[in-house]
Amino acid sequence: MFEKMTVEDCLNSNREELIEQSLERIRSTDPLIKSFISVAEKVQINDGPYKGIPIAIKDNITTKGLKTTCASKILENYIAPYDATCVKRLKDYGFAIVGKTNMDEFAMGSSTERSAFFTTRNPWNIDCVPGGSSGGSAAAVASGQVIASLGSDTGGSVRQPASFCGVVGFKPTYGLVSRYGLIAFASSLDQVGPITKSVKDAALIMEIIAGKDPFDSTTVSRKVDFLSQIEEGVEKMKFAVPEEVYEYEQLDNEVAERFEEALKTAEKLGASVKRVRIPSMKYAVATYYVIAPAEASSNLARYDGVKYGLRIEETGLKGTYMKTRNVGFGEEVRRRIVLGTFTLSAAYYEAYFNKALKVRRILSSDVNQILDRFDAILTPTSPVPAFKIGSVSDPLTYYLMDIFTVPANLVGIPAISIPFGFARGMPVGLQIMGKRFDDGKVLRIARNFEKRSPYNDNGRIPLPVVRI
Amino acid sequence: MSYRTVIGLEIHVQLMTKTKAFCPCQADVFELPPNTAICPVCTGQPGALPIVNSSMIDYAVKIALALNCDIHEYSRFDRKNYFYPDLPKGYQITQYFYPIATSGYLDIDVDDQTKRIRIRRLHIEEDAGKLVHEGDSITQAQYSFVDMNRCGIPLVEIVTEPDLSSPREARSFVEKLRTILRYLEVSTGDMEKGALRCDANISVVDETNNIQSNRVEVKNMNSFRFIEKALEYEQQRIIDSLRNGQNVEKETRGWDLSTKTTVSMRGKEEESDYRYFPEPDIPPVILSKDRIEQIRSSLVELPDQKIERFIQRYKIPRYDASVLAMNKEIADFYEACVKQTNKPKEVSNWIMTEMLREMKQLETEQINITPAHIFELFSLMEKGEISIKMAKDIFPEVFRTGRMPSEVLSERGMKQISDEKLIEQIIKRAMEQNPKAVEQYKSGKTNIVGYFVGQVMKETRGSANPQLVNEIVKRLLEG
Ligand SMILES: [Zn+2]
Numbered sequence: 001m002f003e004k005m006t007v008e009d010c011l012n013s014n015r016e017e018l019i020e021q022s023l024e025r026i027r028s029t030d031p032l033i034k035s036f037i038s039v040a041e042k043v044q045i046n047d048g049p050y051k052g053i054p055i056a057i058k059d060n061i062t063t064k065g066l067k068t069t070c071a072s073k074i075l076e077n078y079i080a081p082y083d084a085t086c087v088k089r090l091k092d093y094g095f096a097i098v099g100k101t102n103m104d105e106f107a108m109g110s111s112t113e114r115s116a117f118f119t120t121r122n123p124w125n126i127d128c129v130p131g132g133s134s135g136g137s138a139a140a141v142a143s144g145q146v147i148a149s150l151g152s153d154t155g156g157s158v159r160q161p162a163s164f165c166g167v168v169g170f171k172p173t174y175g176l177v178s179r180y181g182l183i184a185f186a187s188s189l190d191q192v193g194p195i196t197k198s199v200k201d202a203a204l205i206m207e208i209i210a211g212k213d214p215f216d217s218t219t220v221s222r223k224v225d226f227l228s229q230i231e232e233g234v235e236k237m238k239f240a241v242p243e244e245v246y247e248y249e250q251l252d253n254e255v256a257e258r259f260e261e262a263l264k265t266a267e268k269l270g271a272s273v274k275r276v277r278i279p280s281m282k283y284a285v286a287t288y289y290v291i292a293p294a295e296a297s298s299n300l301a302r303y304d305g306v307k308y309g310l311r312i313e314e315t316g317l318k319g320t321y322m323k324t325r326n327v328g329f330g331e332e333v334r335r336r337i338v339l340g341t342f343t344l345s346a347a348y349y350e351a352y353f354n355k356a357l358k359v360r361r362i363l364s365s366d367v368n369q370i371l372d373r374f375d376a377i378l379t380p381t382s383p384v385p386a387f388k389i390g391s392v393s394d395p396l397t398y399y400l401m402d403i404f405t406v407p408a409n410l411v412g413i414p415a416i417s418i419p420f421g422f423a424r425g426m427p428v429g430l431q432i433m434g435k436r437f438d439d440g441k442v443l444r445i446a447r448n449f450e451k452r453s454p455y456n457d458n459g460r461i462p463l464p465v466v467r468i
Numbered sequence: 469m470s471y472r473t474v475i476g477l478e479i480h481v482q483l484m485t486k487t488k489a490f491c492p493c494q495a496d497v498f499e500l501p502p503n504t505a506i507c508p509v510c511t512g513q514p515g516a517l518p519i520v521n522s523s524m525i526d527y528a529v530k531i532a533l534a535l536n537c538d539i540h541e542y543s544r545f546d547r548k549n550y551f552y553p554d555l556p557k558g559y560q561i562t563q564y565f566y567p568i569a570t571s572g573y574l575d576i577d578v579d580d581q582t583k584r585i586r587i588r589r590l591h592i593e594e595d596a597g598k599l600v601h602e603g604d605s606i607t608q609a610q611y612s613f614v615d616m617n618r619c620g621i622p623l624v625e626i627v628t629e630p631d632l633s634s635p636r637e638a639r640s641f642v643e644k645l646r647t648i649l650r651y652l653e654v655s656t657g658d659m660e661k662g663a664l665r666c667d668a669n670i671s672v673v674d675e676t677n678n679i680q681s682n683r684v685e686v687k688n689m690n691s692f693r694f695i696e697k698a699l700e701y702e703q704q705r706i707i708d709s710l711r712n713g714q715n716v717e718k719e720t721r722g723w724d725l726s727t728k729t730t731v732s733m734r735g736k737e738e739e740s741d742y743r744y745f746p747e748p749d750i751p752p753v754i755l756s757k758d759r760i761e762q763i764r765s766s767l768v769e770l771p772d773q774k775i776e777r778f779i780q781r782y783k784i785p786r787y788d789a790s791v792l793a794m795n796k797e798i799a800d801f802y803e804a805c806v807k808q809t810n811k812p813k814e815v816s817n818w819i820m821t822e823m824l825r826e827m828k829q830l831e832t833e834q835i836n837i838t839p840a841h842i843f844e845l846f847s848l849m850e851k852g853e854i855s856i857k858m859a860k861d862i863f864p865e866v867f868r869t870g871r872m873p874s875e876v877l878s879e880r881g882m883k884q885i886s887d888e889k890l891i892e893q894i895i896k897r898a899m900e901q902n903p904k905a906v907e908q909y910k911s912g913k914t915n916i917v918g919y920f921v922g923q924v925m926k927e928t929r930g931s932a933n934p935q936l937v938n939e940i941v942k943r944l945l946e947g
Contacts, residue, residue: 060515062514062515068514068515075514080508080513080514080515082508082513082516179517181515182515183514183515184514184749186748187748187749215517216517216519216749217749217750218517218748218750218751294745295745295748297549298547298549298743298745300558301549301551301557301558301559302556302558304553304558306556306614307512307556321551341743344549344745346741349744349745353745
């Protein structure tokens, strides 16, 4: 069955029909799920070992000849003149890009409700959000529209939607995947990562997209092996669980139960689990919401109506700037630009931005110290399962849900979310964080949990049935 | 009443690296059609990222070394955020918090005095694009075009301490800086083409009442002359204000060429908050001591060193040495000529008067001749085949055309006559035509020799060897 196929499955089967099957699946299910902002009219076929495998790309990653909108009116008709490095690499290996997926505008949000165009539905329950910001990419994989997809993760934007949709989402070590062609939200936090139906698939895609890129000087030349140890066990490994997880008041009961089961599974796998304290973790969200908007306010300055994208002319240059940006950006984006502009202003730089940088360093040192003693840190990916569309309106509540995912971005370490049971009928994600460049180990640990999960469906992660 | 002027400079130097600061586009965009040297990076396309051009770093280090700066092993890029159509990313990549170099100095000579001007900082940044207004001026234009060729061209900004105390000093500082930049071959230093841009902060202290005026920033001074003129004007304007008890606004003023005055561009209340913060797309620049030393050892001899060497080695006056060293090409040319002629003082005189005059007249900075030209010219003089006067006469043509002196001479039929028989003939003829003069000589009026010499020179249109003529006249008159 096409919709359940993994990359690995595709490698072992006839691939001639896959692209057509993907397009057909999109035609039949996307009116309901709405994963895609645009679907390729003519899918480009590329040679390579992965020839004919259809994947989807989040709409903030540039694709030559296909629109890249960032789910924003300001880039509604923007076609980039170049492929992002990660896209180019996928194409070089034969992957076929069938379309661009929905997201929160400029990746600012956790539900796709902040898309300027429409909200994607969760394939498990179409009344619920798919998570975000890479909600379209997660829903497209979960609903079997594509074999795999790329998302981007600035504060959890790959892991949280993967968790909400019951699929695998991996955020690599910062610097492993080129950001060239990833439309920047917060440059020091952004990282492209795969969303897949298996841990192995995530490793396969990482093998392709990771590596030094001469077009992104924040990439590192260090070679990381994602795949070869993935089937090894985790006996004698030591996992840390932050006390702060239990102290978080909004932690959903059923999510907490699944997490406890995961910890038991860890012990069954021969690993040990110990509670630790990461005191600075409680400042992570606040730190994140100073640094990310600050960088965003600068990164989004280029959308001024002068060179490309939307332009609404008004009297005078300033008038045109104001009108274009007021109409072109949605409320959440404008909120964050204002926030970032404020914290970077000369009068508040020390009190906010610079202080946030200091806390970021403290958090990094705290987390790294834990990771010197443990093989991984485990947390739920999100404190809550997918919520109903329209049910969360207060931005603060919304931001606080990022509590478990933002530390990995602030510290720059690898983190994965894999499905581990359900809460209120919706998938729950287990997050595994590892040391910088320990991406291979994180994938290996995830693979062990995936194998041992009591919620498996014939040894695989369960996928939703989308009724057409 | 006495007034003291305080000037500090902010100078932008366009580096002549092959490619731009952060992308592979060519950096020499002079006279290119608009928007032909651009790419996703320098036009701020979504998703594009900057990559540091390492020769830009080397160039900046060279300048910093030549300006005696402390070069920092750790420096970093930052973003300077503001909106303008010529700034495609909405921010300029610059070095704000950790510049590549600080605390340097440059010695300048003003009125035979050497003065040390301290350099506060030196940092790297990228240039912005250019707006081309439809119609004649920005105020009348219905719309403007943006040419992004210049976006991302590497610049070095040099900020001095307020150590300059006259417009004259400001000018000499910039002139000296340009000489150094050209020596280093890191910039054309062309002010007219914007490769060297100078802004100044000027204030005046009323020493009698011990009051210092506000600082005024002066821009648009795009030649050495305008630096001096604009600052002279501004200095006087501030002094007049102080004298009349008026407040001097803290503002930015521009030099207006048409009125030869400075005019207000923007006031204090319009100062922007640039929201500087570390550029997350570029890792810090780490310069190893080895790399700095490597660059230091590759530095050419700088003007001040050259002046000292010229004085020592060629025994020419300091003044001569400084004039020659002002331009590296001229200095090199001088040395090559001395090597061939072995006449350091004569060659220096010749270059400083004849050649520099010619270059000034032609408004060129190029030397169209080789040391062989000078060597031939000097040999001809030495052998007595031509007089100094003849040499001076033909030199402009030699310099303009690049033809050898002997060629020009023979074409003009201007060979010096040293043929004794021919000269004798001419003198004898003159004696025959004027027996009275011969008598006068014999009666003791020896200065009549000059008369006969003059006759010969007249007859030969100045091409006879004067010394020889002199001897022969005397011999014949005696005889
Ligand atoms: Zn470029």
